[in-house]
Structure formats: structure tokens, C-alpha cells
Amino acid sequence: MSRQSLTIGRVLGIPVALDYSWFLVFVLVSWILGRSYFPTEFPGWSPFWYWAVAVITTLLLFASVLIHEIGHSITARYFRLPVKRIVLFIFGGVAQIVGEPPSAKAEFWIALAGPVTSFILGILFQWLTGFTTSLPQLFAIVKYLAMINIVLAVFNLIPGFPLDGGRVFRAIVWGITKNFRKATFVAAGVGRGFAFLFIFLGALQIIGGRLGDGLWTLFIGWFLDNAAVSQIHLIEIKTALEGHRVAEAMSRNFTTLPADMSLEDIVRHHILGQGRRYALVEEQGKIIGLVTLHHLQQVAMEELASLTVRDIMLPISDSRMVTPDKDLWEALELMDAEGVNQLPVVSDGEVVGILTREHLVSFIKNMA
Numbered sequence: 001m002s003r004q005s006l007t008i009g010r011v012l013g014i015p016v017a018l019d020y021s022w023f024l025v026f027v028l029v030s031w032i033l034g035r036s037y038f039p040t041e042f043p044g045w046s047p048f049w050y051w052a053v054a055v056i057t058t059l060l061l062f063a064s065v066l067i068h069e070i071g072h073s074i075t076a077r078y079f080r081l082p083v084k085r086i087v088l089f090i091f092g093g094v095a096q097i098v099g100e101p102p103s104a105k106a107e108f109w110i111a112l113a114g115p116v117t118s119f120i121l122g123i124l125f126q127w128l129t130g131f132t133t134s135l136p137q138l139f140a141i142v143k144y145l146a147m148i149n150i151v152l153a154v155f156n157l158i159p160g161f162p163l164d165g166g167r168v169f170r171a172i173v174w175g176i177t178k179n180f181r182k183a184t185f186v187a188a189g190v191g192r193g194f195a196f197l198f199i200f201l202g203a204l205q206i207i208g209g210r211l212g213d214g215l216w217t218l219f220i221g222w223f224l225d226n227a228a229v230s231q232i233h234l235i236e237i238k239t240a241l242e243g244h245r246v247a248e249a250m251s252r253n254f255t256t257l258p259a260d261m262s263l264e265d266i267v268r269h270h271i272l273g274q275g276r277r278y279a280l281v282e283e284q285g286k287i288i289g290l291v292t293l294h295h296l297q298q299v300a301m302e303e304l305a306s307l308t309v310r311d312i313m314l315p316i317s318d319s320r321m322v323t324p325d326k327d328l329w330e331a332l333e334l335m336d337a338e339g340v341n342q343l344p345v346v347s348d349g350e351v352v353g354i355l356t357r358e359h360l361v362s363f364i365k366n367m368a
């Protein structure tokens with residue numbers, strides 16, 4: 001799994017991970033709640049209660065974000081789109097849905113499901129406040145969660161792509177124009193507009209002396225702008241690759257290593273690393289596996305002498321493969337879905353080449 005995140009469990013079979021930035025935001029939110037928000041709203045408690053309530057509230061806030069993402073995930077599954085995992089990070093959460101939504105209708109409902117879930121949660125917590133008035137600490141938690149879930153619903157409905165509202169907006173433009181590409185450009189453009197608005201507001205707050213708030217608003221604007229620009233890039237890459245075949249971009253010249261070669265030899269002769277990140281593994285004239293720098297890095301120093309390539313390779317039968325006539329865009333989607341950087345290219349049971357992300361990049365560059 002990704003080095004920047006920690007898998008903490010599964011919900012409905014979907015892995016849930018915490019990005020390391022989450023820990024930072026967990027501390028930050030607990031701090032703001034325990035030091036400023038709760039003491040202002042509910043004066044007169046002991047410090048213990050402020051911290052206890054702050055930590056519990058922060059955990060429940062992230063549980064609310066998780067439920068928001070589960071709302072997206074369940075709807076995505078309804079439209080037969082698999083959900084790879086849910087990641088909680090500094091700005092909340094994201095459900096990593098594999099592939100593009102099949103229709104404007106699917107995108108509309110998948111995107112809307114999150115804010116609707118948050119809104120329902122907000123109403124639910126609001127309703128619970130009525131039962132907790134005799135328990136001030138519990139009341140404080142429930143009241144905050146009611147407010148923050150409504151804020152989450154409203155914030156996410158801002159029509160700036162890639163926020164949920166931006167996706168809802170793209171789905172509507174897509175439904176009207178029947179053109180996914182155009183809809184993405186329009187939605188990303190509006191998203192950048194909102195991003196600049198945040199940056200502008202952040203600057204105003206800083207000028208007005210509210211440095212902390214201002215930096216945070218700037219940061220959100222910067223994040224939204226980056227996300228919008230990367231969506232534009234993605235659609236440009238898709239346009240460049242679509243309709244082209246794997247055979248046009250793949251490399252037919254690949255390094256092969258004998259299956260019984262010791263890992264020590266690979267390290268000593270710098271066979272992997274220094275620009276070469278993978279090799280195919282050969283035995284009796286047949287390609288039987290793929291070995292990458294990543295595989296090699298998993299091996300402990302003292303085991304290098306006793307292991308061979310065969311011990312650490314990914315057998316070709318377990319590897320995802322593509323055929324030379326596969327669409328390049330679909331090959332890239334497959335790499336993303338599998339989290340790999342290269343795919344063996346197979347024709348009639350024979351490995352005839354390899355396709356890497358670098359090949360795709362140079363293919364696009366050569367087209368321009």
C-alpha cells in the first residue's frame with residue numbers, strides 16, 4: 001500500500017486509510033476545539049473536560065467525514081463502479097473510485113450522495129441535541145457535530161471542481177452537452193474561479209490581521225486550484241492517448257535477467273536502479289516474471305546473497321498484462337487501478353514488449 005498512508009480497517013469491504021497528513025490535522029483540530037472553541041462556547045469546565053470533549057469531537061468529526069465518503073461509495077457501487085479505498089487526509093476524505101463514471105446520471109448521484117449524507121447526519125445530530133441538555137459535555141459534542149456536518153454539506157456543494165458540487169455541476173453540463181471533455185473543462189474552469197476567490201479572501205483576511213484564518217483560506221484556494229488544473233491535465237492526457245494502441249508506445253527492447261541470478265549480483269552490477277527500474281525474468285528462453293526496483297528494495301541486506309530473482313519476482317501469470325492492440329488510455333487506467341508503473345505486453349502467450357508510465361509520457365511529448 002502507499003507509503004504515505006496507514007490502513008486502519010475496512011468498511012463494507014472497502015479499505016480505509018489515514019494519510020499521514022491526517023495526524024497533523026487531528027492534532028490541529030483537537031487543539032483549536034480544546035483551546036478556543038469549547039472554552040468560548042461552554043465556559044466554566046475544567047481543562048480535562050475541554051481536552052476530552054475536543055478529542056472525542058475530532059474523532060467523531062472524522063467519523064462523519066468517513067460516513068460522507070461511504071455515501072459516495074455505496075452510490076458508486078450501485079452504478080457498478082468499484083471503490084478502491086477511502087483515504088482520510090488533511091482536507092477531509094476521498095473515496096477512490098476506479099474508472100470514470102459511466103454516465104452523467106451516475107456522476108450526478110455519486111457526487112450528490114456525499115453532501116446529502118452529511119446533511120442527514122447534521123439533522124440527526126441536531127435532533128439528538130434535544131436529548132442531551134442535562135449532560136453539558138455530551139450536548140457540546142452533539143451540537144458541534146450538528147453544525148459541522150451542515151457546514152460540510154454546504155462547503156462540498158460549492159460548484160468548484162473537484163468538490164462534490166463541482167462534480168454535480170459537471171454532470172449537469174455533461175448531461176446537457178453530451179460532451180464529457182467539454183463538461184470537464186467548464187467545471188474545472190469554474191473550479192479555478194472559486195479557487196481564486198478563496199485565495200483573494202485569504203489575502204483580505206491576512207491584510208485584516210487574521211493571519212491564521214487567512215493562511216488556511218489561502219491553502220484551501222491553492223489546493224482547489226491544483227486539483228482543478230490536474231483535472232484539466234488528466235483530460236488532456238486522455239484526449240492524447242485515446243484511440244492509440246499499446247503497440248505505438250511500448251518498448252520492444254527490454255532487459256531480461258536469468259531467473260537464477262542472485263540478488264547480490266544485481267546489486268553489485270547496478271542492474272536495477274540508475275534509471276532502470278524493472279527487468280523481465282527469463283528461464284529457458286521464456287519470460288516467466290517481472291522484477292522491479294521496488295521488489296528488490298523489500299529484501300533485507302543480509303538476504304541478498306541467498307535469494308535469486310525468482311524468489312522476489314512477480315510471476316507473469318500473476319501480473320496484469322495488456323495486448324499490443326489495447327487502447328493506451330485503458331492501459332494507463334489499468335496501471336492506476338493496480339498501482340503499478342509498468343505492464344508486460346503479451347501477444348499469443350509471448351511477452352513481446354513492456355509498457356511503462358515513462359513510455360506514455362514520451363509518447364505524449366512526441367505527439368505535441
Ligand SMILES: [Zn+2]
Nearest residue numbers: 114115156164
Ligand atoms: Zn464528498
